[in-house]
Amino acid sequence: MPELPGVFTEETVTPSGGRRMTLNMGPQHPSTHGVLRLLLELDGETVVRAEPDIGYLHTGIEKEFEVKTYQQAVTLTDRIDYLAPLSNNLCYCLAAEKLLGLEIPPMAQWMRVMLTELTRLNSHLVWLGTHAIDIGAMSVFLYCFREREDILRIFEAFSGQRMMTSYFRIGGLALEPPRGWQARVKKFIDAFPANVDEYEDLLTNNRIWMGRTKGVGKISIEDMLDLGVTGPMIRAAGIPWDARKDEPYSSYDQFQFNVPTRLENDVYARYLVRVEEMRESAKIVKQALDGMPSGAWQADAPHVVLPQREKMKTQMEALIYHFKIVTEGFRVPAGEVYQVIESPRGELGYYMVSDGTSKPYRVHVHGPSFGNLQAVPEMVEGRLLADTIASIGSMDFVLGDTDR
Numbered sequence: 538m539p540e541l542p543g544v545f546t547e548e549t550v551t552p553s554g555g556r557r558m559t560l561n562m563g564p565q566h567p568s569t570h571g572v573l574r575l576l577l578e579l580d581g582e583t584v585v586r587a588e589p590d591i592g593y594l595h596t597g598i599e600k601e602f603e604v605k606t607y608q609q610a611v612t613l614t615d616r617i618d619y620l621a622p623l624s625n626n627l628c629y630c631l632a633a634e635k636l637l638g639l640e641i642p643p644m645a646q647w648m649r650v651m652l653t654e655l656t657r658l659n660s661h662l663v664w665l666g667t668h669a670i671d672i673g674a675m676s677v678f679l680y681c682f683r684e685r686e687d688i689l690r691i692f693e694a695f696s697g698q699r700m701m702t703s704y705f706r707i708g709g710l711a712l713e714p715p716r717g718w719q720a721r722v723k724k725f726i727d728a729f730p731a732n733v734d735e736y737e738d739l740l741t742n743n744r745i746w747m748g749r750t751k752g753v754g755k756i757s758i759e760d761m762l763d764l765g766v767t768g769p770m771i772r773a774a775g776i777p778w779d780a781r782k783d784e785p786y787s788s789y790d791q792f793q794f795n796v797p798t799r800l801e802n803d804v805y806a807r808y809l810v811r812v813e814e815m816r817e818s819a820k821i822v823k824q825a826l827d828g829m830p831s832g833a834w835q836a837d838a839p840h841v842v843l844p845q846r847e848k849m850k851t852q853m854e855a856l857i858y859h860f861k862i863v864t865e866g867f868r869v870p871a872g873e874v875y876q877v878i879e880s881p882r883g884e885l886g887y888y889m890v891s892d893g894t895s896k897p898y899r900v901h902v903h904g905p906s907f908g909n910l911q912a913v914p915e916m917v918e919g920r921l922l923a924d925t926i927a928s929i930g931s932m933d934f935v936l937g938d939t940d941r
Contacts, residue, residue, distance in 0.1 A: 557585060562925070564593050571936030575913070575925075582922050587914045595940040602900035606866030607633055607707055608843075610897065615701040617902060618938040620663055623649075623656040623692075624880040626705035629900075631786060632876035632889040633707045636869050639838055643830040645709040646788040651722070651825035652695065652704065653787075653878075654818040658729070659688045660881035660933075661811050661818075665736060668808070668930040672749045677739050684732050687725045694721060708842035709835035719826065726822050733815055740808070750805035754928035756915045758802070764915070765908030768883025769814065770932060773799045773806040780879035787878075792821050804931040811933075841867050866895030882906055882933055902941055906934035 563574040572593035578586035598617060602610050614629045615622035627649055634641065666681035689699040694715050696702035704711050740746045756766075758774050771778060779796040781789045797813035799806035835842045843862055844855035861867075871893040877886045883905030892898040909932045916932075917925045 564590075571934070571939075573910075573936055573939075575929075577922070577925070579922060584917050584920055584922055584925060587917045587925070589910055589913050591910070591936065591939055593940070594936040596937065598941045599900060599902060602897050604896065606895050607869060607897065608862065608866060610900070611706060612701070612703050615703055616937060617904065617941060618880065618882070618885075618906070618935050619700065620660040620935055621656050621881050622701055622703075623653050623705060624878060624885060625902075626703065627653055627787065628876055628878045628880075628885050628887045629889075630705050630707050631878070632874050632887040633869065635874045635876060636872050636889065636891050637707070637838075637841060638870075639708055639836050639841065641709055641787075641836055642833040643788065644832045645834045645836075647825050647829050648710060648714060648834065649705055649787050650789060650792065651822050651829075652692075654821045654825070655688050655691060655722075657818045657881045658815055658822075659685055661815050662688075664811065664881075664933045665808075668933075669740065671926050671930040672746065674740060674743070674746060677736060680732070680735055680739070684725075684729065691718075691721055691725065694718060706842075708838050709833070713834055719829075722822065722826050726819055726826065729819050730816060733812060733819075737812060741812075747805060749927055750803065750808060750931075751801075752803050752805075753920070753924045754804040754807075754916045754931050755802055756912055760915050761912060764911040766883070766912050767905050767908060768880070768933075769807055769810045770883065770909055770912070772797065773810045774802040775800045778884075780877050780884055784877055786876070792824050794818075794821050804927045807931040868893060868895050869897075880905055882935065882938065883909060904938040904941070906936070906938035910934050910939055 558579045560577055560579065561574060562577055564572050574590035574593065576586075576588040576590060577584055596616065598613050601613055605613065611626060611629065614625035617625050662681040662685045666678035666685075669675075669677035669681075692702050692704075693699045695718065696704040696711065756774075758771075758776065761771050761774060767778065775798055777796045777798045780786070781794075782796055794817045797810045797817065799810055839855075839858050841862070844852075844859050848855040849859055869891040871891050873888070873890045875886055875888045877884055879885070884903070885905055886903035888899075888901040888903065889897055890899040912932070913929060916928045920928070
């Protein structure tokens with residue numbers, strides 16, 4: 538008879554006469570932040586072995602890229618990491634624009650930076666609220682989702698969608714920024730630093746929070762580098778790697794901000810790094826708001842960018858371009874490119890291969906969640922089961938970003 542999870546067998550008897558239990562955590566457990574199954578082997582309350590089981594959220598998105606035109610495929614990128622859709626929009630568009638040799642107007646670049654940083658805030662707020670619930674702090678969730686709602690309303694004003702915006706397009710933006718967007722963003726970003734102070738008042742010096750997070754979930758820097766761990770996880774171990782600083786893209790080199798780091802390399806340090814990142818993102822949004830360039834929000838590339846509707850009503854050439862782009866797409870010169878950005882979870886990369894047609898030959902996504910998730914066994918084995926919840930919550934992975 539095969540061994541069943543959660544059932545004692547002869548093989549699970551330890552040398553000391555104790556017994557080990559194998560059990561499932563998931564695939565529906567709320568603390569796993571997605572459809573993940575962890576197979577845990579316990580000796581009492583100590584985790585002896587941990588094995589992540591992914592694949593429950595496999596979507597086939599990477600294969601789907603190959604049958605969509607370059608413009609149609611933008612909508613697929615939203616679904617990869619549903620907490621940072623604009624980050625995936627941006628990385629995909631930057632890769633395609635490299636192959637096309639497109640120069641994006643400054644206004645579109647700065648707008649991309651501003652909205653991507655709002656996306657980072659949105660993602661970190663969801664992480665903080667749900668992570669706090671995992672550990673038992675209920676009220677923080679309500680505070681975080683209060684601010685997240687304001688961000689989603691800003692996204693809706695720009696794109697008509699709260700989450701899957703598809704607002705970044707190859708060549709610039711999908712739509713002209715709405716009237717009054719400055720006032721909306723200013724109202725939110727002026728109030729946001731005080732809101733972060735509220736989160737810290739509830740958690741940072743809370744004895745229960747510190748007791749559940751300090752010294753928990755440690756992993757060596759060598760293991761993190763070997764496993765491909767990036768983002769706040771590795772910055773909380775003292776490595777200040779951030780693609781926005783080290784490999785600037787989309788005009789990030791024109792913004793002043795710091796890369797928060799810690800040395801403790803535990804759950805508490807990852808919390809502090811992400812809280813400080815929210816403050817830094819707010820600074821970037823403020824800079825973008827105050828210094829937003831004027832001018833075009835799309836590249837001057839009629840063979841790639843859909844013409845404005847007003848031109849379609851009066852110019853036959855614009856109508857023809859619109860018809861050809863929508864029905865046939867546009868051809869991208871043959872070649873390959875790898876584009877990296879810093880998503881809320883870490884290093885996000887798009888490897889794109891073009892065969893000269895209007896559809897990608899291959900698109901592979903290097904998502905940060907997969908690399909981070911590989912560190913679960915190193916973080917939880919040999920530690921208490923109760924600490925497993927805090928440890929995996931501190932990783933902030935998204936299973937759509939892991940499986941694809």
